[in-house]
Amino acid sequence: MVWQIVALVSGVISVAVAVYLFNWVLKQPNDSEVMARYSEAIQEGATAYLKRLYTALGALAAVMTVVILFTLGWQKAIAYIVGSVCSGLAGYAGMYVATRANARVAFAARSGLKRAFPVGFFAGGVMGLSVVGLALIGMSVFYMIFGDPEVILGFSFGATLVALLAKAGGGIYTKTADIAADLVGKVEFGLAEDDPRNPAVIADNVGDNVGDVAGTGADMFDSYIASVAAAMILGNVLYSEEYVVLPLLLSAAGILASLLGILFVRTGESNDPGRALNTGTVVTTVVFGLLTLAVAFLLGIDRPWGVVLPTIAGLLAGVVIGFTSDFFTDIDRKSVQNTARAARTGPALVILDGFSYGLLSIVPSIIGICVAMLAAWFLAERFGLDGTYGVSVAAVGMLAITGMIISSDAYGPIVDNAKGCAVAGGEGEEAIRVCDRLDAAGNTAKAIAKGFAVGDAALTVLVLFSAYSETVGVEVLDLRNPAVVVGVLIGAMMPPLFSALLMLSVGRNAFLMVEEIRRQFREIPGLLEGKVSPDSSRCVDIATRGALKELALPGVLSLATPLAVGFFLGKYALGGFLAGSIVTGIVFAILMANAGGLWDNAKKFIEAGAYGGIGSDAHKAAVVGDTVGDPFKDTAGPSLNTLIIAMSLAATVFGPIIARIALFEL
């Protein structure tokens, strides 16, 4: 019990520091009234959207709670509700502080980089620390009360369903506004990014907060819990209690390491803030490695090296995948520069080259995942532990430093918004230059976070697959069994289907918003001359309604399809379904994230002066690539991680019931 209390206390410390940082950020001054008004418009839009989203999710959670109550018992039902609420809470807190930090960062930028950077980074830290703190508190409490890791699966399931819809909805919202703002504002009227005359600018900034801050926070929250829950279940099935508590304590160690790492993130006036973020990540990694050793030996694990080495292998693999994930998307690489060069022939070859490099980029990530998995497996087996358990603690190790990763990641959209505030507030050139430097530093952090997210989702679902096998009793899959093959094929079809529905939603909503922006420029006299303000609320409304309406179908499909496959064709078909969905889920997630990042940077490469620079035909072609890449990298791609985790959890949670009531068991 003492160890559970250690885990709980670590979670509480994390939340306490988050609250402290929250107050600190809100105390930072902002004396510019224009920026304050701009920021308030974003706050209102984001709050209104999240309220409506959470109302809808509340209804879904109510239905699911009843279902779980009658099928799986009250313990899991309670865990499910609490998981849903915590996931929503973490996202809301992140959004709340992010939308209040933006103008404060911009105001601090007047006094230089050294003053402005911590405002942005600590605001991100609020998100990072509340996510991991709430997760660890939830898991420790449920394990203390019920002593059964299966209940934590319910907690994880609640968090994941909220994450899936928050991520997907936020992704639709943010790209609807971004694309529409670019298509009309930049391309048709030649306005700069964040030009306050553009009616979609507020919606675009709201989108950054509900998509990149709240959505990504929810996404990491759910992977974090799922990986710990899966490791605890395997520990429970295979070994004694230390092995069940170990994943909780590794998470606690990760939180303490992240807190230390955050302390190290400082920058001077002339330093690169990106390096400060990287230093924080490195410090966190080293501290976590040492703490892992301490945990394994203090806990009295009988085969300590069998867990320490896989954990460190997972952690290192995460860092390596993270730092190399920009191999194909880095602006200094051949892939980006070739794509930019192709822009001289127009948009078609930009699309073809970027898409092809995106396909190529699957190779190093898959190899990284395979190496991490094989290393964790062999190291565990070498020291007498089950290889699958080794892979499960590797996944926990990879995600243990999530607190630090999210803090750096959430920093990105916050300083991006800050620049919007500075432009809207007519800040001086120097302040805007500071904001630009802050913004540039966010990109590496974002790439690293994406690498972590993909690598970890892959390991986690592989472990969840084992948890499913153990729970339901599916030893092996016979690929000559037609039910298994049908399951595999239907599972493989889900990630493309889900992506298609999200991207079509973006296209449809962006089309509506484009028409609205054109209408405003046509019908509001003086708008283009900057004499009157645009009617931003109409665009915010289109994005909000659109995102919520379009969520229903993909949400229902992702939950109903695995259950239907299991119900009609049995547990082996459901196992095949999971395997198929994991395979295409990983492949499409990497493809979309990297192709999108590459197109973004190819555009930036031209904007930096290559092939005629801004305004040239090559630039216009590269903008097309960037626009296509936006929903790839910010809507569909990152939702797929959550999708495969959600489907794996649904299968594992409901698996035992499905196995009992299946119509045709083949």
Add this chain to the structure above:
Amino acid sequence: MVWQIVALVSGVISVAVAVYLFNWVLKQPNDSEVMARYSEAIQEGATAYLKRLYTALGALAAVMTVVILFTLGWQKAIAYIVGSVCSGLAGYAGMYVATRANARVAFAARSGLKRAFPVGFFAGGVMGLSVVGLALIGMSVFYMIFGDPEVILGFSFGATLVALLAKAGGGIYTKTADIAADLVGKVEFGLAEDDPRNPAVIADNVGDNVGDVAGTGADMFDSYIASVAAAMILGNVLYSEEYVVLPLLLSAAGILASLLGILFVRTGESNDPGRALNTGTVVTTVVFGLLTLAVAFLLGIDRPWGVVLPTIAGLLAGVVIGFTSDFFTDIDRKSVQNTARAARTGPALVILDGFSYGLLSIVPSIIGICVAMLAAWFLAERFGLDGTYGVSVAAVGMLAITGMIISSDAYGPIVDNAKGCAVAGGEGEEAIRVCDRLDAAGNTAKAIAKGFAVGDAALTVLVLFSAYSETVGVEVLDLRNPAVVVGVLIGAMMPPLFSALLMLSVGRNAFLMVEEIRRQFREIPGLLEGKVSPDSSRCVDIATRGALKELALPGVLSLATPLAVGFFLGKYALGGFLAGSIVTGIVFAILMANAGGLWDNAKKFIEAGAYGGIGSDAHKAAVVGDTVGDPFKDTAGPSLNTLIIAMSLAATVFGPIIARIALFEL
């Protein structure tokens, strides 16, 4: 033995009819010297390319023959060589008659549709009938001599390796020229399709012949053989000789049905030639169904319905998948029209919408494949046969009417070329209108052929997977075994990797050709005014060299990777590799074929007058979509069918050796 002779004789009849049609087509007149010269330029380019391709493939075949000779014995080595030669021969014959038919069709178009249609269709028939005839002769002879279906696997492997490289090389060639011709000719200089002033027009027409005729012929040839060989192996493992001979006789029945069907393809002056093609397909289908019954009962199969019903299920599934495969690509559908509407906002939403509908289109095809498989399985089991054998005869049934399918498919590029001849030869408006009508009819046939190709490749590889399991002794796959998971992930990465390499090749070569075309228009005085001819041979040379050079890496990877996985991680990992590659192979093949077809038709929809018609901004945006779609649908997509069959065959052929020498068997 009498049954083997029946099969052999059917193959000989098929080839004989092909030779008859060949002579008939060459006897058709062409008195236009301009068209004859134009056609000759295409013949020269295509012949030069195929000669260089076959020289390279000959070297590869020599090496492989030695490898097979020393590892698998002389029987398989001989079968391998003959398979390679037959595959090359079928492609060459198709190209030969196609490049000679084009001007003859254009000339006949002066006298109207009724005269011109059979020239084009019978030229396609030469290809269709020689493919199936050569395949059946080869398989019957090897089975008569050696009595061992495993030898036929060697024949199939030879055919597939040639097909893989012919298809991929032809795909790179044709789209290099097509994209370059469009980007400079249409977009920059406003020239029409096939304008003889465009230096890339000849290369573009050569590409149609080496890509769509020779490449597709080789592709269908290899699927056809692989499905029969896999069924024969299963019949051999599970049952007595009738079940081994049955697939050969079903193919013979398919050939006779195709011959009858081809007789029914006739059109009057005012009829739609597309309907004539469809009538031929329907007649072939019905006749084949009846012949299947006859074969099963005459052969004295002890459970006739257990093979007849799955065969017919496969056949019907093929027809249904074929006729519905244009659900998402049909010009009258919402998907195409929404994509065209999105063109009003520029190219970005065209790409996003088309890609998303391409992702959606995976759903009906996968469901079609699943239904076909489950139906075949249950019908076979219901009548006391092994379900996998049922699936294997369903695959044979689906491909049995290949003769008719290829004939209609090869018709497409022939009449497309005919239009080029007519434009170049300055034919009258009426003749060009006839060519346009002929051309439009080819599109449905092409869509049907693609549906068949995907559906069949899916069933065939599933059966090959069973053949691999039986041959190597991999009963089931344990997805908690890390070697299996690594195999699955590496297998899943192969189709995207292969696609990426092919499409990057297209992009690179097209870029070179674009520069060459621009140079010619800049440096050759009088070219744009039509006073002098362009230097077409430079473009032909760029396409030829480029395609061959770029083939090496994907060719080596597709052969070496499965063998390396098997060698390092053992037979279970190799089984996982096949499963992973099949899953993403099917998904990407459908995605690319359908997204490409959809963009093509969205452009045509606008060209027919919607949203401003030709020359409008919407049209320019739609052309971008079409250009992106070209290598999707004609280079990468169709090569994936062959890739997964090639990798499955490599694994099955070398599996027993790999199982013996694997380094780490997990």
